Amino acid sequence: MPHEGNLLQAAVVFLLAAVLTVPLAKRLQLGAVLGYLLAGVLIGPAVLGLIDNPQSVMHISELGVVLLLFIIGLELSPRRLWVMRKSVFGVGLAQVLLTGSVIGVLAYYTFGQPLNSAVVLGLGLALSSTAFGLQSLAERKELTSPHGRLAFAILLFQDIAAIPLIAMVPLLAGVDHSTSTAENLDHGLRVLGSIAVVVVGGRYLLRPVFRIVAKANLPEVSTATALLVVMGTAWLMDEVGVSMALGAFLAGLLLADSEYRHELEAQIEPFKGLLLGLFFMSVGMGANISLLFSAPATVLGLTLLLIALKLPLLYLVGRMAGGLNRLSAVRLGIVLAAGGEFAFVVFKIGRDHGLFDTRLYDMQVLTITLSMALTPLLLLMCARLVKNRVEPIAVPPHLREIDSDTPRVVIAGMGRMGQIVARILRAQKISFVALDTSVETIELSRSFGGVPVFYGDPMRPEILSAAKVGQAEFFVIATNDPETNIKTAALVRKLYPHVKIIARARNRQHVHRLMDLGTEAVRETYYSSLEMSRRTLVGLGLSQSQADSRIERFKHHDEQVLETQHAIYDDAAKVMQTAQQARADLARLFDADQIEEQSGKG
Template identity: 40%
Template sequence: MTNGTPMAVEAAPLYYEPLLLLAGAVIAAPLFKRIGLGTILGYLAAGIAIGPVARLIVDGRELLHVAELGVVFLLFIIGLELKPARLWAMRRSIFGLGLLQVVVTGAALALIGVALAGLSYGAAFVIGFGLALSSTAFAVQTLESQGALNRQHGQTAFSVLLFQDLAIAPLLALIPLLSPGGEGADAISGERFLLALASVAGLIIAGRYLLNPLFRIIANTGAKEVMIAAALLVVLGSATLMQIAGLSMALGAFIAGVLLAESSFRHELEADIEPFRGLLLGLFFMAIGLSLDLGIIVENWMLILIAVPILMLVKALILYAICRVFGSEHNDAVRVAALLPQGGEFGFVLFTAAASAFIFPSATASLLIAIVTVSMALTPLSVRLGEMLMRSEAEDEMDEDFDGAGSDVMMIGFSRFGQIVSQVLLSGGTDVTIIDHSADRVRAAGRFGFRIYFGDGRRKDVLEAAGIRRAKLVAICTNGVATTDRIVNLIRDEFPHVRLYVRSYDRAHTLSLRDRDVEYEIRETAESALTFGCRTLQALGSSEEIAREIVADVRRRDEERLAIQSVEGMYAGNDKMHVRPVTPEPLIKPTREARRLDQEADQEAVESAGN
C-alpha cells in the first residue's frame, strides 16, 4: 500500500484493457455464434462497443499492430498443412488465377476511381490495387469453420489469398515511384527486391537444414516450455525477417510452416501454436472494431453506403468470371466470389504508407480503412447470399428424406473406411443408419442397394431426424480432422450420453479424441499398417506365428505410449518405440529358446521312459 492506496487498485490500469477485451470476447462471440452470425462478427461487435461506442479503449490502431500476429500464426498453421509438393501442385491457381484476380480487379477499381471520383492516376492505382486484396483472416477463418479449407473452392480461395500476400511487397515498393518527389525510388525498389530475394533464400535454407535439428535437440531435453518457446521463435523470427525485407509477416510465417510440413514435429508445433493463434486472431477482429472511426462513417455515410456495395459487387463478379475461366464449377465459383469480395487487412498498411508518401490525404486513408472494415463486417452476409445463389444447382443437391431412419447404429460418413465397417456390421446382423453429405456418393451407394440417407452430420437437426436418440452407438467414419471434430463436439454437447466410436486421422488426433471421452477411436491406417508389416516379416522368412507375436508386441507398446502421451505430452513415452533394428530380435529369440528347451525336455522324457 502506498499513500493509503491499495496496491491492487494501483495495478488495475495495467489489466484494465485486457480485462475489457476478454470480457467482450467471452460475451459477444458465443452470443453471435448462438444466433447464427458467427464468432467473427461477434468479435467485431465487441470491439465497436468497447471502442467507438463506449470509448473505454481509445487507441485501437496500436492494438491492431499486435493483433495482426493472429494472422501470422494462422498462416503458419496453414503452411504446416501444405507440403512443398502440394504447394507446387497449386502453382497454376496461385500464379495464374491469383495474378489475374489482382491485376483485373485492381485495374477495374482504379478505372472506377478515376471515372467516378476524379482521382489522380497514382492515387487510383494505389486505391484500386489496395482494395483488390481480400482479408486472409476473414476468409480462412470462415473456411476453417465450415471445414472447407481442403475442398476445391477452399483451395482455390486460398491460392488467390496467397498470391495477394505475395503482391503486397511489389505494391509497397511502387509507392515511392508514385509519390510526388519520389527521387531515388528506383534504387530503393532495387534494394528492396534484392533484400527480399536474399531473405526468402535465407529462410528456405534455414528451414531445410537448421529447424529440424533444432527441434530434435530441444525435444530430446523433454522441456515442454522450451519447445513452445522455440515454436514462437520460429514463427515470429521468420515473420520479422520478411517484414524487414519489405514483405508481409504472414508470408514469412507461411514459408516457415511449409518448410516444416514434412517434419516429424509438425503436429507438436501445431498444438503449441494453436492457442496463440486463436486468441490473437480473435483480438485482431476486435482491434478492427476498436479502430473503426465512427465519425468518418457518420460524416461520409452516403459515400460509404455507395462505395462498399460497388467494391464487393465488382470483386465478386470478377472472381466468379475468373474462377469459371480456370475451370471451376458454378457452385465453387460462387463460393469463392462470395468469400473474397471484402477489402483486406494489408490494405490498411498500403493506404497508410500511401498517405505518408503524400499520394492522397490522411483523411482519404481513414475513409478507405472505414470502407475496408465495413466490407469485412459484411463478409458473413455475402457468404449467406452466395449460398442462396447456389440453390439453383439442383443436380448437386438432394432432398433430406429420413423416412425409415433410425437403428441401433448410426454411421456418419460412407467413404472407403465406412464402407468396410458397414460390411462387418451388416454381416453380423446389425441394422445401420448411414448418412453422408455427398449427393454423388449417396446415389452411387443406392445403386448397390445400400440404405443411405443424404444429410450433413455437422447439423443437429439432421442427427435428430436420422434417429440419433434411438441409436445405441454412433460410428463417425468421416474424412478430415476438422469435420470429424465438429461432429464429435456437436454430439458431446447436444447428446452427451451417446457412445462414440470414431475414425481418427493420426496420433495427435487420437489424443485429442481421448481428451473428449470418445469411447473408442482408431487411426485410419493403424491396423492396415500392422497387417502390412506382418506380411512383410513373413516374406522375409519369419513364421506366421512369430510375425503375429511381434505385431502384438508393437500394438501393446503403441497403446502404452498413447496412455503416457495423454498425460505427459506428445514427446513422452519414446522408450516404447524402436528407431533401429533390435539386437537380439525381440520375441524371435525367446521363442526359439523356448522351443530348444521343449525339445530337450522331450528328449529327456524319452530317455527316462527307455530306462
C-alpha cells in the same frame, strides 16, 4: 511505454468484450469474425472509448495473421503447392489484375482520382482478407470444398502480390526518385538473402533443434520454440521490408513435411485464435464511425459498390479460370468480396506519402471494415437460399468414370474405416469398387497404386448403377456421417434388396435405425473399446483367459441387450429401464464367473 496497470486494464477490456460479443454473434449465426469486429467498435474511441489508442494494438494484433499464415504453411507441403501452382499463379493473378483494373479505371474516370492514386486504390481494394476469408471458411467447414480451395489459392497469391504493391506505393507517390540503383539492388539482395536464410534454416537447422527440444520433454520450452520460429521468421522478413505473414507462411511450408508438424500446430493454435481475434477487434477500433453518421450515404454507397464490383468479377474468375459451377462461384465471390487487411497497410503508406488525404483514408478504412461486416450476413443469406440444393463439384473426368469389372464388394466412403476394408480385400485379391465425394481422398488413395476408387455420391441411383452394385455380393457403407449411412442403406436396400449391407454406425441409436433397414451395423469404436478393456483387465492382474472370458461374456450380453432394446428404442424411458437392468445383470454374470473360477482353483 504504457503503464503496467493500463496494460492489465486493456487486457481485461479486450477479453471481456470478446467474451460478451463473440458468443452472441455465433448464437445469431453471424460468425465469430463479425463478433470481434463489433467488440472492437464498442470498446474503441468512437463508442465507449475504453481503448483510446488503437494503433498501439494493431502491430501486436498483426501477429494473429502471421500465426494464421504459419499454420496454413504447415498444412500445405511444397508438393501440394506445386500441384496448386495453376490456381495460385494463374487464377490468383487473373483476379488481382482484373479487379484492380476495373476499380482503378472507376476511381480515375468516375471519382476523378489522379492516375497514381487510382492505381493504388484499384490494386489495394482488389486484395481480400486472408484472415477473414479463411476464418469464415473454417467456421463453415468449407476449406476443402471447391470454392474453399480456390479461395485459398487466390488469397495466397494476394499475400505474395502485396509485397511488390507495398514497395510500389512510395514510387507511385513520386518521393523515391532519389533512391539510387545501388540502394535498390542492395534491398533486393537483402530480401533474397533473408528468404535463403529461412529456406536453408527451415530445411536443415530446425529439425535438429526440435529434436533436442522434444528430448527435453518440457512443454513450455516446446511452446517457446514454436513461437520463436514463427516470430523470428516474421521479424527477419519485416526487417528487410517483406510481409511478415509471407515469411511465416514460408517457414510453415518448409516444416510441412516435418515429423513435428502436428506438435507445432498444437502449440501455435491457441495463440493464433486469440491474436486473430485481437486483430479483428483492432480493425473495428480503427474504424472512424463518426463518418457513418456525418456521411452515411457515401460510406454505405462505397461499401455496396465495392462488393457489387468484386463479387461479379470473382464469380467470372471462378467460372472461367477456376472451373467452378455457379453456386461455388457465388460462394467464392461472397467470401472474397470484402476488402483485406493488407489494404490498410497499403493505404496507410499512401496517406503518409500524400497520395490520399486523411478523410479519404478514413473513408477507405471504414468501407473495408463494413464490407467485412457484411460478408457473414451475405454468407448466411446464401446458405439459406441454397439450403436444399445439392452442389455438384468440379471433378476431373478420369475420377468420375467408374470403369471396373464386376465387383464382389462396393465400398462407400474411403476414410479411415473404408481404407482398412479396401486394403484387406486387396490383399485377399477380392475385386471391389470404392466411392467417395472428396477429390483429395480419391487422389491420395490412388497415389498408393491403382486402388479402384472413384468420385461418386452413393445416394444417387445412377452412381450405384455405374458401380455395378446390383452384381455385387456386399455393399460396405463406411462414411463418417450417420445420416448419410442411413440414407445410403435405405436406397441400396430399396434398389438392390438381394445385396448384403454392412454399415458403419456412430452409436446404439444408429444401430437400431440401420437394423430397421435390414442392415448389419458395426459400431465404429466398439471393437477397439473391447480391445482396450481386455488389455486394461490383463494389466490389472487378470489372466489372459480370464480377460478373454469377461470380454466374450460382455459381447454376448451386449448383443442380447441390443436385440431387446431394438423393439423399444424410440421409447427413452423403457430404454433407460432396460439399460439399468442390463448393468445389474452383467455385474451378476461377472460375479458368477469369479465364483466359478475361485471354486475351480479350490
